Amino acid sequence: MRAGPLRRVPWAVWLLLAGALAAQSLIPPPAHHVQARALHPPPPMLQAAALGEPVALARLAMLYVHAVEGTTALRRLDYPALRGWLEAILALDPRGPAPLLAASQLYAGVQDPARARLMLDFVYQEFLRDPDRRWPHLAHAALAARHRLGDLPLARRYAQAIRTRTSAGVLPPWALQMEASILEDLGESAAARALIGAMLANGQVRDPNELRFLERRLQLLERPGEPATGAQR
Amino acid sequence: MQSTLAATFLIAREVVHEALRMRLAWVLAGLCALAFGLAGFIGAVALTDTRATQTALLAALLRLAAIFIVAGFTVTSIVREADEQGQQLLLALPLPRAAWLLGKLAGLGLVALAPALLFGALAFAAAPAAAALAWSVSLWCELWIVAAFALLAALGLSSALAALAATLAFYLLARAIGGFQLLAEQRGGSALLDLIGTMLPRLDGYASADWLVYGQPAPLGPILLHSAIAIALLAALALADLYRKEL
Numbered sequence: 077m078r079a080g081p082l083r084r085v086p087w088a089v090w091l092l093l094a095g096a097l098a099a100q101s102l103i104p105p106p107a108h109h110v111q112a113r114a115l116h117p118p119p120p121m122l123q124a125a126a127l128g129e130p131v132a133l134a135r136l137a138m139l140y141v142h143a144v145e146g147t148t149a150l151r152r153l154d155y156p157a158l159r160g161w162l163e164a165i166l167a168l169d170p171r172g173p174a175p176l177l178a179a180s181q182l183y184a185g186v187q188d189p190a191r192a193r194l195m196l197d198f199v200y201q202e203f204l205r206d207p208d209r210r211w212p213h214l215a216h217a218a219l220a221a222r223h224r225l226g227d228l229p230l231a232r233r234y235a236q237a238i239r240t241r242t243s244a245g246v247l248p249p250w251a252l253q254m255e256a257s258i259l260e261d262l263g264e265s266a267a268a269r270a271l272i273g274a275m276l277a278n279g280q281v282r283d284p285n286e287l288r289f290l291e292r293r294l295q296l297l298e299r300p301g302e303p304a305t306g307a308q309r
Numbered sequence: 310m311q312s313t314l315a316a317t318f319l320i321a322r323e324v325v326h327e328a329l330r331m332r333l334a335w336v337l338a339g340l341c342a343l344a345f346g347l348a349g350f351i352g353a354v355a356l357t358d359t360r361a362t363q364t365a366l367l368a369a370l371l372r373l374a375a376i377f378i379v380a381g382f383t384v385t386s387i388v389r390e391a392d393e394q395g396q397q398l399l400l401a402l403p404l405p406r407a408a409w410l411l412g413k414l415a416g417l418g419l420v421a422l423a424p425a426l427l428f429g430a431l432a433f434a435a436a437p438a439a440a441a442l443a444w445s446v447s448l449w450c451e452l453w454i455v456a457a458f459a460l461l462a463a464l465g466l467s468s469a470l471a472a473l474a475a476t477l478a479f480y481l482l483a484r485a486i487g488g489f490q491l492l493a494e495q496r497g498g499s500a501l502l503d504l505i506g507t508m509l510p511r512l513d514g515y516a517s518a519d520w521l522v523y524g525q526p527a528p529l530g531p532i533l534l535h536s537a538i539a540i541a542l543l544a545a546l547a548l549a550d551l552y553r554k555e556l
Binding site for chain 2: 121132143172
């Protein structure tokens with residue numbers, strides 16, 4: 077069947093087309109508000125719904141979480157529900173960094189300390205499942221606990237977990253030394269000295285420059301009244 | 310024997326020509342353009358891990374689109390041929406019915422190769438070569454299995470709508486059965502689901518987006534073997550249906 081000229085179309089059809097187009101563009105569509113779901117789907121349900129594509133579903137769910145978060149101020153977000161979603165997304169794609177990254181760098185930045193702690197605890201609990209892969213997120217959580225919350229014992233707990241739970245050779249020097257630095261801030265010079273001494277003794281540090289740096293720092297810590305941070309200059 | 314082979318080849322070639330007449334190339338080009346647009350959109354809305362998010366979502370969406378295209382083409386082609394009496398004419402020729410079916414299957418395999426190659430080439434831009442190659446080959450196998458089922462459904466049901474619905478139901482079940490079994494295991498397991506699981510090709514292990522995101526594809530050997538068995542099984546079912554048909 078060949079298409080003929082447009083003039084064969086009856087004028088009533090053109091009228092109907094123009095009317096429908098006008099109605100479509102002038103009448104507002106039904107309002108649609110994105111709202112945070114208090115209940116996140118359980119991980120096995122998400123696995124079944126993924127149709128063999130858990131990584132793609134995890135990314136889609138992360139976009140959904142960001143979309144909901146984008147419509148609401150952080151302090152008004154339902155943080156327990158948010159944590160549930162992040163846990164479910166991480167269960168779908170355990171290698172994906174996005175939930176931990178968002179929790180430690182975005183959602184933990186909320187002004188409400190209780191909510192921030194909920195996110196930091198999420199990062200800590202998930203770090204324990206796969207320390208070698210997830211330690212950078214806990215390191216960020218430790219910094220957030222130290223500087224944003226001012227909670228040095230919590231920051232030390234995280235830094236200690238990073239040092240003790242990861243495999244040998246995984247951590248860079250700054251992450252290894254984070255706990256000693258927090259101990260100094262806590263005024264626990266003796267503990268910091270003991271920790272640096274232990275790190276030097278048990279072979280956790282092998283790089284000659286790092287060894288020299290730590291030895292210098294240990295010496296400074298042993299001289300009362302002189303700030304150990306001077307070793308960094 | 311030689312004439313049978315030649316006829317099989319001709320039937321396969323005709324399937325490919327028909328796909329080209331149905332503007333398969335244009336549809337695939339349109340999908341590629343859509344993929345680029347979607348990649349830009351995802352890049353704009355993703356706050357973290359943008360590249361991986363783009364790769365994962367596009368891989369899953371392109372695979373789904375390829376499934377719809379191949380299933381839709383297979384069903385409409387077989388049903389149209391039956392409606393126009395072309396099938397009866399071919400089956401009346403002094404040619405084994407198996408040659409007709411094998412020709413169709415071979416042609417559908419070639420048609421399935423087009424999206425697999427094209428989307429595989431897109432995957433090369435986002436993932437390590439080995440992962441993109443494995444994903445592309447696995448996608449081809451998946452598309453061929455779906456085409457074989459669509460052929461069986463179109464022959465048996467003789468209705469485009471029913472055959473398409475059956476094919477999509479088969480595909481969803483083959484992709485979801487692993488998840489259903491996981492859910493059932495939490496409640497003590499289900500013999501029925503286990504039985505269905507053994508009868509279906511486990512497509513949830515095919516062409517997964519995480520191969521591209523993490524650059525670690527599953528070994529292709531089991532997928533190729535599993536695909537050959539599935540296509541042989543579906544071809545046997547279609548042959549059984551074809552040989553009992555009367556002209």
